[in-house]
Amino acid sequence: MADRHHATLAIIGLPNAGKSTLLNALLGQKLAATSQIPQTTRTRVLGVIDRGDTQLAFLDTPGIHLPKHALNERMMAHVEQALEEADIVLWVVDADAYLGTGEHALAKRLRRMERPTYLLLNKVDLLSKGRLLEKIATYKDLLPFKEIVPIGAKTGLNFEPLWALLERDATQPGWPYAEEVFTDQTERSLAAEFIREKVLRKTREEVPHGVAVLIEQWLEPGEADYPEDMGPDGVFIAARIVVDRDGHRKILLGSGGAMIKDIRQSAQRELKKLLQRPVRLELFVKADEGWRDRPDRLDRLQL
Numbered sequence: 001m002a003d004r005h006h007a008t009l010a011i012i013g014l015p016n017a018g019k020s021t022l023l024n025a026l027l028g029q030k031l032a033a034t035s036q037i038p039q040t041t042r043t044r045v046l047g048v049i050d051r052g053d054t055q056l057a058f059l060d061t062p063g064i065h066l067p068k069h070a071l072n073e074r075m076m077a078h079v080e081q082a083l084e085e086a087d088i089v090l091w092v093v094d095a096d097a098y099l100g101t102g103e104h105a106l107a108k109r110l111r112r113m114e115r116p117t118y119l120l121l122n123k124v125d126l127l128s129k130g131r132l133l134e135k136i137a138t139y140k141d142l143l144p145f146k147e148i149v150p151i152g153a154k155t156g157l158n159f160e161p162l163w164a165l166l167e168r169d170a171t172q173p174g175w176p177y178a179e180e181v182f183t184d185q186t187e188r189s190l191a192a193e194f195i196r197e198k199v200l201r202k203t204r205e206e207v208p209h210g211v212a213v214l215i216e217q218w219l220e221p222g223e224a225d226y227p228e229d230m231g232p233d234g235v236f237i238a239a240r241i242v243v244d245r246d247g248h249r250k251i252l253l254g255s256g257g258a259m260i261k262d263i264r265q266s267a268q269r270e271l272k273k274l275l276q277r278p279v280r281l282e283l284f285v286k287a288d289e290g291w292r293d294r295p296d297r298l299d300r301l302q303l
């Protein structure tokens with residue numbers, strides 16, 4: 001007990017770099033929604049893992065971008081808060097993407113913070129060795145990085161050296177979280193996120209950015225209105241999918257309801273895996289124009 005150490009690690013970077021994929025892979029369990037759509041993550045997600053005497057508390061954060069709506073301002077506040085709390089910053093970049101103004105601005109900010117920062121060059125599966133070396137050369141002068149580690153978040157590539165470095169640098173005394181604590185997400189918040197993930201994976205353009213999910217009913221066996229035909233160990237979940245425009249609602253429903261049916265089925269499968277029990281999911285789609293700029297709506301959605 002006496003030689004237990006920990007570190008809080010903020011996983012930050014631009015949208016779509018693979019931060020949430022990394023969190024899920026490090027934890028060996030899905031905690032965060034991931035998709036090819038930038039700005040998938042909207043809040044801060046804690047994932048804790050204990051390795052020997054070392055406790056590592058990872059904070060996944062929204063991808064850094066210029067806020068257009070009140071929602072996006074709150075997203076950026078989550079990034080700030082995670083950076084404040086972090087002992088170590090893990091800056092994840094898409095090594096296959098161009099190093100642009102976003103990266104320069106972030107480097108400037110991190111330089112001022114003087115926090116030990118790792119550069120994690122992600123998606124190295126998409127690069128040749130030669131291009132990877134070029135990338136390292138381009139990035140290394142941006143900041144005095146504590147470490148530069150090429151990784152593949154999707155496949156767990158280079159995780160062993162990464163773990164070793166993190167364990168070496170996790171020098172804060174004690175363990176802030178009890179051994180059984182694994183995340184700060186509730187089953188309900190995970191369920192809402194995984195439903196939203198299915199929507200993001202099936203829609204495009206402006207639709208995904210205007211989507212939010214609210215769990216309206218969560219019925220356990222024995223509760224009033226729990227469906228009688230459902231068996232003694234299931235859960236009945238009704239969720240509302242909020243969209244920004246009526247046109248988006250129509251897109252989500254699809255012709256003859258085909259799209260929403262597809263979303264419902266894949267979300268229900270995912271929730272069964274999450275909850276390890278039979279799940280019946282019902283989805284409703286509702287347009288609420290301008291919700292991303294309404295503080296009351298954002299509060300209700302816990303954003």
Ligand SMILES: Nc1nc2c(ncn2[C@@H]2O[C@H](COP(=O)(O)OP(=O)(O)OP(=O)(O)O)[C@@H](O)[C@H]2O)c(=O)[nH]1
Pocket residue numbers: 013014015016017018019020021022033034035036037038039040041042061062063064122123124125126151152153154155
């Ligand atoms: N080829 C490849 N793709 C990856 C890898 N890691 C993540 N991706 C893909 O990159 C996309 C974005 O991944 P996310 O984990 O959602 O990215 P994020 O940084 O959390 O994005 P935001 O939450 O929007 O900031 C997804 O399509 C992932 O499958 C990787 O190692 N290799």
Ligand SMILES: [Mg+2]
Pocket residue numbers: 019020021032033034040041061062063
């Ligand atoms: Mg994310």
